Structure formats: C-alpha cells, structure tokens
Amino acid sequence: MRPVSIIGVGMIPFGKYPGKDTADLAWPAIKQAMEDAGTDRDDIGIAYCGSVYGGMMIGQRTLTRLGMTGKPIINVENACSSSSSAFHQAHMAVASGAYDVALVFGVDKLSQFGGGTIPLVDEDWEISQGMLMPALYAMRACRYMHETGLTTEQLAGVSVKARAMGAHNPDAQFQKEISLEEVMNARPIADPFTLLHCCPTGDGAAAAVICAGDVAHKFEAAPIKILASDLCTGTYLTGYRDMTVPEITVRGASEAYEEAGVGPEDIDVAEIHDAFTIAELLYYEAFGFCGRGEAIRLLEDGVTSIGGAKPVNPSGGLLSKGHPVGATGIAQITEITRQLRGSCGARQVEGARTGLAHATGGGAMGMDHGACSIHILQR
C-alpha cells in the first residue's frame, strides 16, 4: 500500500433546499473540490458516492450533470458512515496502486421527509418495536448519567459549545449561539434530550479529491496526508452490553492510532460524531482524550473549545453544522483538511498539524453501531 493525500475538498452550506434534487445538491460540492484540487475531469480515475436516502444510482445521477461518466462510479450506503466508508474505499483504490486519483463525495436530502426522526428499516425487530435514534442515544445518556452522576444541565453544555463553534462556520446549518436555558427549555424529544440536544435534519453535500502521495504535488502545493483510514463494524451481541462504552469506536480508534503511528496526545483537532449531546462525551473517552467519567471536565474546562488543548468539532459538529447523514463523513474530512491548511478563520485551531475525523452510526439490533469510520490526517 502506498501513501495517499487529500488534494481538494468542497461542500455546500448545510441547510434545507426544498427546491433541489439530491443530485443538484451534490454537484456544486464536487466542482468546488475539483477546483480546489486543480484536477481536470480526465484526471479522476474512479468515483465513490456515499448516500443513505439518495436512491439508486445517486452517484451516476450526480456525475452526469458534470459530464463525468464512463469511468467506474460506486455507490456506498453505510448509514451515517456512508461517505466516510466511501472515502475508505477510495483510499484503498488509490493506496493499492489501482488508481492515481479518486473522487469521493457524500450527499443526502433529509428535508424530503418533512422533519422528525430519520426513517429506519422496519425489518429490524427493535425498530419494529419503536426504536428511534434519539431513543437509542437517550438510553446511553440515561445509563451514563446513572453511573457517573452527570446532570442534564451538564449534558446541555455540549450543545452550547457546539453552537458557539458553529457560529463561526459559514457552512453550518445553525450559525447562532444559544444559551444553556434555551437548551434546557426547548421542547422535550426523548428524555433527557430536548430538541436542542439533537442534531437537526437537513440537506447537504461534501466532496474530496484524493491522490497517490508521489503525484500529489502535481496538483497541490500542500497536500494533506492520510495517515490512517479505518472502517469497522459493531460486534454483534445477543445479551448484555455496556452502552456507556461505544465498543465500535474504541476498537476503531485503537486500529486508527496504530495505523497512523500516533496516539490521542498527538491529535490537535477532531471532528467526532456528536449526533446527540451524550455522544460527544462518550467519544472523548472512547478516543482516549480523557479517562472514564472525565469527559465533562474537558468540556467545562474549555479543553475541547477553540483555544483549548484539544479542540473538538470546531465546525460546530453535527449538532450545529448539521447532519445530512450521507454527507457527514466527507464534511468532517473537509473541516479537518481546512483546519490543517490553516484556512478556517475565526474557528481556526492555531498550529493544527494532526487531525481526526470520526463518523459512526446505523441503528442495528445487537450492535453498538452498524459502522464506524475513522480517518487521521496530517499536514
């Protein structure tokens, strides 16, 4: 396997685009990434598209708009990890030597469902019994609060931090700060979550161009190196499971750190899968940013804010930037790439050299999550 670098990224501002088709959301992000990379259409050897609700051939329907046909296009569905899984596949295609340059993008349009929780697959028994994604995360919160003494007010602080970060991101769905009182007093969804503990539904697209490390300089003066590209699936259990320790992310983090040859102390900036407030705290611990039960200290001491020692989700995260599920993984990689380039303006993590992106999800009975993809990048 040979080294691979990111040479271009792009995304559209996340939000609601009721008048646009899913494919029409995606092409501007791709065009932006191609221009950022300095690649022509003919340079792209293979393309991957991650999407959950884009429907059959969303990759082809998008790339026909850009006249990019004839070469292989592969569609990847892996729930919230769809485009990060697609990125993992694209990385393998280039690292293996089969292709020199690959395009990977993610897109979803959740506004087509008119709001509410995302539709899940009824064949899963728990889902047939009324399991919803907020309920799943809420039970994690319930158990974690029971075991560690974390309070609802403390948990709400995750959203306040996320919105404060998103306020500086022109691509975020929410660009306005909120108070602790607003989070606490929002309408209840799934206890202990009010609406503002939950990521919004919305639409979006993001794209990246990756390239073999030894030819990257042809296109981009400062390519971003991909140190690790990890993808794993949750371990299936029929019995008891500790919901306060996300085993899929713990395992993925360990694999990714090993592949990259770095540890949690080396991560200067991270984008992690904060679909609901509790997730951010669980993942601080899963990535080894702190010990068990210590996550709230990182948050409350400002360690994970801009200016802290370990900024997490400077984009605003899923809670503020938004979570059009299939687009999320590449949007995180776009943010980390921009952070490592030093081009993030008011939300820039000064001097960031090594960053991490983490997308996990997919409610499936007997698993912590269906999929988890972690990438570690370095300038």
Add this chain to the structure above:
Amino acid sequence: MAMDQRAGHLEPGHVIAGDAGLHLKGGACASCGALAFPKPAICSGCLSEDIADAPLAGGGVLYAYSVIHVGRRPDLPYAVGYVDLADGVRVFTELTRTDGLCPDMKVAIEISPEAEGYRFNAAPVEAV
C-alpha cells in the same frame, strides 16, 4: 409509520406458553447453547440451524430507559427501555409507566393477548 403501529405488539410466533404463563419465545442453540431473542433461524455463534424454542425469563432489571415525547403515536409520552432478563438476554420494550423509573430497578415482562397477537411491555416491580 408502520413501526409506530407495531410497537408493543408481538406476533404469535414471538410468544410461548411456559409453566407460569406466557413468555417471550427465544431460541436456544442445541449445539452451543447460545440464547437469543427473537428466535433466530441460525445461531450467530456456531452457525447451527438446530435452534430450540426457549421461554425467556419473565423478569429482569431495567438497564436504561427514555421517555419519548415525539412521533405519530396518539399516547405521548411513553417510555421505552432495555431490560436485562435474568437469563442473560437483553430485550428492548415499552414500559408501563413514564414516572418513577430508574436504571437497575426490577421489572417484570407482561404479555397479554390482543387482536392478532399479544400486547408486550415491562412493568416496574420495585426500585433497587
């Protein structure tokens, strides 16, 4: 959505009559002994397709819960949770009430006949 209509409802195939009334019907692998619910067609542990009906424990402890305030059901709010049955299986179920809930409290599985199947939930027994 279909899932909202089926929540709390068990198809007849998911229920078995045991010594002390109705039980959830799990599957016990005749080869390795693994227990699962719903009863699988194949054991995920050893790939045996010889799975015996197994009445699951009628009670356990509430591992975690949430009171749900959204969705299309008319009877909002309602509570759901994971119940750790005494025989080692974890079951996702609706709870009979939304107040006075606490992780680790004892609960009893309640199954009662209703049209085309059974009504299914868990009732808190006492706080521990």
